[in-house]
Amino acid sequence: MSTMGPGEANGVGPTVIADTDAPPTADPGTSRGAVPAPRLRKQRGGPVAVWTVRIAFLVIVVGLWQLLAAQGTINPAFSGEPSSIWSSFVGLFESPTLGSDVWTTMEETLAGFAISVVLGVLVAYWMVRLPFLERTFTPLATAANAVPRIALMPVFIIWFGLGPASKIFNVVSFVFFLVLLNSLSAFEQVQSDRDLLLLARTLGFTEQQRMWKFVLPGAVPVLFATMELALIYSFTGAVIGEMLGGYNGLGVTIETDANALNTNGYFAVVLLVVIITLLLVQILRFIRRRLLRWSHFETRDSQTI
Amino acid sequence: MKDGGDIRGTERQVLLDGASPPARESGMIEARDVCLDLFTPDGQLRILDDITLSVRPGEYVGVVGPSGSGKTMFLNMVAGIEQRSSGSLTVLGQEPKAGTKEVGYAMARDGLLPWRTAAENVALSLEARGVPKAERRERALDALDRVGLRKFAGAYRSQLSQGMRQRVALARTLVANPQLLLLDEPFAALDAHTRILMQEQLCQLLEPYEGTMFLVTHDIPEAILLCDRVLVFSRRPATVKTEFHIDLPRPRSALHLRSTAEFQGWQARIWEELAEEVLDQ
Numbered sequence: 001m002s003t004m005g006p007g008e009a010n011g012v013g014p015t016v017i018a019d020t021d022a023p024p025t026a027d028p029g030t031s032r033g034a035v036p037a038p039r040l041r042k043q044r045g046g047p048v049a050v051w052t053v054r055i056a057f058l059v060i061v062v063g064l065w066q067l068l069a070a071q072g073t074i075n076p077a078f079s080g081e082p083s084s085i086w087s088s089f090v091g092l093f094e095s096p097t098l099g100s101d102v103w104t105t106m107e108e109t110l111a112g113f114a115i116s117v118v119l120g121v122l123v124a125y126w127m128v129r130l131p132f133l134e135r136t137f138t139p140l141a142t143a144a145n146a147v148p149r150i151a152l153m154p155v156f157i158i159w160f161g162l163g164p165a166s167k168i169f170n171v172v173s174f175v176f177f178l179v180l181l182n183s184l185s186a187f188e189q190v191q192s193d194r195d196l197l198l199l200a201r202t203l204g205f206t207e208q209q210r211m212w213k214f215v216l217p218g219a220v221p222v223l224f225a226t227m228e229l230a231l232i233y234s235f236t237g238a239v240i241g242e243m244l245g246g247y248n249g250l251g252v253t254i255e256t257d258a259n260a261l262n263t264n265g266y267f268a269v270v271l272l273v274v275i276i277t278l279l280l281v282q283i284l285r286f287i288r289r290r291l292l293r294w295s296h297f298e299t300r301d302s303q304t305i
Numbered sequence: 306m307k308d309g310g311d312i313r314g315t316e317r318q319v320l321l322d323g324a325s326p327p328a329r330e331s332g333m334i335e336a337r338d339v340c341l342d343l344f345t346p347d348g349q350l351r352i353l354d355d356i357t358l359s360v361r362p363g364e365y366v367g368v369v370g371p372s373g374s375g376k377t378m379f380l381n382m383v384a385g386i387e388q389r390s391s392g393s394l395t396v397l398g399q400e401p402k403a404g405t406k407e408v409g410y411a412m413a414r415d416g417l418l419p420w421r422t423a424a425e426n427v428a429l430s431l432e433a434r435g436v437p438k439a440e441r442r443e444r445a446l447d448a449l450d451r452v453g454l455r456k457f458a459g460a461y462r463s464q465l466s467q468g469m470r471q472r473v474a475l476a477r478t479l480v481a482n483p484q485l486l487l488l489d490e491p492f493a494a495l496d497a498h499t500r501i502l503m504q505e506q507l508c509q510l511l512e513p514y515e516g517t518m519f520l521v522t523h524d525i526p527e528a529i530l531l532c533d534r535v536l537v538f539s540r541r542p543a544t545v546k547t548e549f550h551i552d553l554p555r556p557r558s559a560l561h562l563r564s565t566a567e568f569q570g571w572q573a574r575i576w577e578e579l580a581e582e583v584l585d586q
Contacts, residue, residue, distance in 0.1 A: 002440055045427040074566060112512075174351050195412060195414050196416060198381075198412065198414065198416075199416040201385075201386055201403040201404060202384050202403055202408075202412075202461070203404065203406060203429060203430055203433045204403070204404025204405070204406065204433040204434070205404070205432075205433045209432075209433065213418075213429070213432070214418070216418075217418070217420045218418075218420070220420070275517075281458045286554075292420075294421075294461045294462075294463070295417055295419075
């Protein structure tokens with residue numbers, strides 16, 4: 001994407017120029033003459049209300065769990081108990097192996113994620129450029145995506161051993177096809193806009209320029225949504241891989257705790273996995289927001305109306 | 306004034322920097338017996354039937370015709386993005402080819418890229434021509450200035466009204482300073498009032514423009530206002546039915562002209578021709 005004059009639109013916020021034909025000089029108050037979008041309808045429930053209900057919901061669910069476990073209605077040995085899970089969770093950080101477990105799982109997740117995203121987008125790009133490839137391989141990719149990959153994990157362990165390599169392979173087998181198929185449909189969706197194609201042709205762009213200036217930027221929002229999904233699946237793929245056989249990692253810890261009927265420890269690690277995943281997703285969303293200011297305007301635009 | 310190659314006198318200047326002089330040795334558009342057949346489930350359908358017309362350098366020519374008469378198809382052929390079935394067609398003395406530098410095509414839809422600011426969208430025309438980045442920005446801002454949108458250079462598509470988007474698209478076409486300007490229903494998407502304002506603005510923009518303009522529209526006043534010559538296409542299969550030489554003096558102004566008897570006379574005469582095609586389907 002070209003970044004001509006990146007600073008110019010900064011600090012504008014979601015604005016819609018409401019007046020159709022007012023000359024731009026009509027509102028000298030703002031540097032660019034943009035006027036804030038009129039609030040058409042007061043939105044029900046601001047951020048305070050959202051957070052209040054959200055936290056109340058969690059408190060009720062966890063409180064109910066705690067209450068039922070304390071009363072003995074459900075057996076804490078099998079269901080865990082929020083207060084004990086919390087102390088196990090805090091205890092995790094005193095464990096000497098936690099650092100290397102987290103590191104191993106992160107390494108597998110991020111390596112598998114990176115390989116899948118790069119390969120997936122690249123292959124999708126060339127399939128869109130060369131329709132013969134697309135016609136030939138799209139059904140095969142769909143079929144491959146339908147294979148139950150968890151069932152193949154033992155084979156991956158035989159091929160690549162109990163170390164990180166088999167987990168990375170598992171993640172790639174989970175995520176690559178997801179990225180490929182989603183990128184493919186994202187590119188095709190942009191390409192289906194005939195007007196944009198004609199514009200590119202009448203302006204005299206080459207096929208490659210057309211892909212880079214028209215198709216790829218248009219696909220970026222969907223690519224980011226796909227990456228968010230891919231990140232979650234990568235983490236899951238790595239943890240499941242470890243659970244099925246590995247030296248260390250969060251999945252191994254989960255499996256060990258489950259086998260030892262250490263339910264609270266088990267849930268504590270699951271909680272840690274959720275927290276790490278959310279952190280990674282937040283990082284991705286932060287990047288997305290920085291890159292896709294225009295997309296932010298588009299969605300705000302349609303929301304206000 | 307009707308037939309001369311140099312229609313609006315000699316005092317016209319270059320619209321934007323870097324114009325090359327128009328090719329005067331041959332017609333800008335020469336069409337002879339151009340036919341277009343489309344293949345539908347019901348068989349072959351003739352859209353354009355022996356279109357013969359010629360547009361001279363510096364001339365502003367408009368085509369009006371009923372919906373579905375293939376006006377836009379013909380324009381697309383001139384732009385090189387549609388193939389004709391038979392006949393001969395040259396643009397700037399050559400076989401039409403998409404992406405020709407001397408030709409600027411403004412389509413009915415604005416086609417602005419939502420991830421680019423207005424200035425970046427305008428600069429898009431120059432990117433295909435290998436203009437250096439700093440110059441691109443300079444010229445894009447200048448072109449936005451000409452359509453009255455300099456202040457909105459940093460605005461994204463979603464922040465602009467439909468009229469503004471259309472003007473940005475116009476700036477994108479004009480910034481490359483084409484010798485031949487092709488306009489397809491440039492203001493069709495706008496409400497009636499905005500459209501009149503846009504037409505007035507385009508009229509002022511085109512006054513100093515040295516190139517040639519070929520306009521397709523269903524809006525008769527728009528064609529009269531902007532053009533030296535108006536061609537009426539018949540209903541499908543379309544031929545050139547009638548030709549009107551609009552000898553209204555320039556500079557023209559929509560706001561003045563519209564209420565004059567002369568303008569309304571033109572409107573009535575063209576509509577009379579067109580009505581037969583529109584109403585009798």
